[in-house]
Amino acid sequence: DHPADRPADHPAACPAGAPELFTWEFATDPYPAYAWLREHSPVHRTALPSGVEAWLVTRYADARQALADTRLSKNPAHHAEPAHAKGKTGIPGERKAELMTHLLNIDPPDHTRLRRLVSKAFTPRRVAEFAPRVQELTDRLIDRFIAEGKADLIHDFAFPLPIYAICDLLGVPREDQDDFRDWAGMMIRHGGGPRGGVARSVKKMRGYLAELIHRKRENPGDDLISGLIRASDHGEHLTENEAAAMAFILLFAGFETTVNLIGNGVYALLRNPAQRERLQHSLDAGEGDLLETGIEELLRYDGPVELATWRFATEPLTLGGQDIAAGDPVLVVLAAADRDPERFEDPDTLDLARRDNQHLGYGHGIHYCLGAPLARLEGQTALATLLRRLPDLRLAVESTDLRWRGGLIMRGLRTLPVEFAPR
Numbered sequence: 001d002h003p004a005d006r007p008a009d010h011p012a013a014c015p016a017g018a019p020e021l022f023t024w025e026f027a028t029d030p031y032p033a034y035a036w037l038r039e040h041s042p043v044h045r046t047a048l049p050s051g052v053e054a055w056l057v058t059r060y061a062d063a064r065q066a067l068a069d070t071r072l073s074k075n076p077a078h079h080a081e082p083a084h085a086k087g088k089t090g091i092p093g094e095r096k097a098e099l100m101t102h103l104l105n106i107d108p109p110d111h112t113r114l115r116r117l118v119s120k121a122f123t124p125r126r127v128a129e130f131a132p133r134v135q136e137l138t139d140r141l142i143d144r145f146i147a148e149g150k151a152d153l154i155h156d157f158a159f160p161l162p163i164y165a166i167c168d169l170l171g172v173p174r175e176d177q178d179d180f181r182d183w184a185g186m187m188i189r190h191g192g193g194p195r196g197g198v199a200r201s202v203k204k205m206r207g208y209l210a211e212l213i214h215r216k217r218e219n220p221g222d223d224l225i226s227g228l229i230r231a232s233d234h235g236e237h238l239t240e241n242e243a244a245a246m247a248f249i250l251l252f253a254g255f256e257t258t259v260n261l262i263g264n265g266v267y268a269l270l271r272n273p274a275q276r277e278r279l280q281h282s283l284d285a286g287e288g289d290l291l292e293t294g295i296e297e298l299l300r301y302d303g304p305v306e307l308a309t310w311r312f313a314t315e316p317l318t319l320g321g322q323d324i325a326a327g328d329p330v331l332v333v334l335a336a337a338d339r340d341p342e343r344f345e346d347p348d349t350l351d352l353a354r355r356d357n358q359h360l361g362y363g364h365g366i367h368y369c370l371g372a373p374l375a376r377l378e379g380q381t382a383l384a385t386l387l388r389r390l391p392d393l394r395l396a397v398e399s400t401d402l403r404w405r406g407g408l409i410m411r412g413l414r415t416l417p418v419e420f421a422p423r
C-alpha cells in the first residue's frame with residue numbers, strides 16, 4: 001500500500017508533502033528529500049523497499065544521540081517484525097550464519113570484548129606501516145590504464161584498490177586475492193541479503209577464511225589474521241569462529257565503503273573545479289593539510305555510508321519528539337545529518353578546507369568505524385596519486401548519464417568513466 005492510502009492515525013501515516021523515497025531520482029540525489037525530512041519530519045516512519053517499516057533519523061543532533069543511545073541495540077533479535085517475516089527483510093544477521101556474529105550485530109558486553117581484542121591487532125601503527133604498500137597498489141592500478149587515455153574509475157581503480165589492500169593486510173596470499181575480488185564483486189553487484197550467487201560467495205569466503213585461520217594458527221606471520229589469533233585480553237582469545245567473523249566484517253565493512261569514498265570523492269572534485277584546483281596546487285606545493293581536511297569534507301559532503309547500519313529499540317523511547325516502540329528498527333541517516341544547516345555552515349557547499357567538521361560519516365559512539373585510519377590512508381593516497389599522475393582528469397560522460405547504486409545503506413556510483421591525455 002502507498003503511504004498516502006493509510007489512515008491518518010496509522011503510525012506510518014506520512015506527513016503531507018513528504019517526498020517519495022527510494023526512487024530512481026532519490027538514488028541519484030537524495031539530498032533535497034533529506035532537507036525536507038530534516039525540516040518537516042525529522043524522525044520519519046517509512047516503508048523500506050523490502051517492506052520493513054523503520055524510522056529514519058535525519059537531524060544531526062538526533063542522529064548523534066541515536067548512535068550513542070544504549071537503548072538502541074544492534075542485535076537483530078530485538079526486531080519486533082513477526083517471526084514469519086524474519087529472514088525476508090535483508091536485515092544482516094537474521095540468518096544464523098556464523099560469520100554474522102560480528103561487531104555490527106552485537107552489543108556490550110560481547111561487543112566490548114571483541115572490539116578490545118581486535119583493537120590490539122588492528123592498530124593505527126599497523127595501518128601507518130602499511131602506507132608504502134597502499135601507494136604501490138595505487139600506482140600499479142594506474143599503470144594499467146594510464147596509456148589508454150580513459151578508464152572507468154570504479155571498475156579499474158576504486159573497486160580493486162580496497163579489496164587488494166585488505167587482503168594484503170589480513171594476510172591473504174597474493175595468488176588467492178583475485179578469488180576474493182570476484183566474491184566481493186558478487187556481493188557489491190547484488191548488494192543486500194545473501195541470496196543466490198551472493199550466498200555462494202559468502203559461503204566460499206567463509207570456507208576460505210576458516211582454512212586460512214587454521215593455517216595461520218599453525219604457521220603465524222606478521223599479518224592481521226595472525227595478530228587476531230594472537231591477541232589476548234586478560235587471558236581471553238578470539239575463538240576460530242570469532243576470528244573468521246572478524247576477518248569477514250573487516251572485508252565487508254572496509255570494502256564497498258572505500259570504493260565509494262574514492263568514487264564519490266573523485267566525482268565531487270570533478271564537479272567542483274575550483275576546489276579541485278586548490279587541492280591540486282596544494283599537493284604540487286608539497287602540502288598535506290588540504291588533503292587531510294579535504295578527505296573529511298568529502299566524507300561529509302557525499303559520504304559512502306548513506307544510512308548507518310540497523311538499530312532496534314529495546315524499550316519504548318522518544319527521539320526528536322517522536323515516540324518509538326520497543327522492537328522498532330531505527331536507521332540513522334548519516335548523509336542527512338551531515339548536511340544539517342543547524343550544525344554545518346553552508347552545508348551544501350563543498351569546502352575542502354572546512355574546519356570544525358565533526359561529521360558522522362564514520363558513525364559515532366562504540367561502533368565508530370574501526371577502519372577509519374585505513375580508510376583515510378587509502379582515500380588520501382588514491383586522490384593525491386590520481387591528481388598528481390592524471391592532472392587533466394575529466395568526466396567522459398555527462399553527469400546526468402551516471403547511475404548510482406540503489407542500495408539502502410551505501411551510496412556510490414556504478415561506473416565513473418573518465419578521460420585524460422595518455423601517458
Ligand code: HEM
Pocket residue numbers: 067103104115166249250251253254255257258261299303304305308309310360361362363364366367368369370371372374375
Ligand atoms: C563501522 C563508515 C571504512 C571497518 C563503521 C560505521 C560507519 C563506517 C558509519 C558505523 C556503523 C554503525 O554505527 O551502524 C566507514 C566509511 C569508510 C569505512 C565511511 C570508508 C571511507 C572501513 C574500513 C574498515 C572498516 C577500511 C576495515 C578494514 C569497520 C568495522 C566497523 C565499522 C569493523 C564496526 C565497528 C563496531 O561495530 O565496533 N564504518 N567505514 N571500515 N567499520 Fe567502517
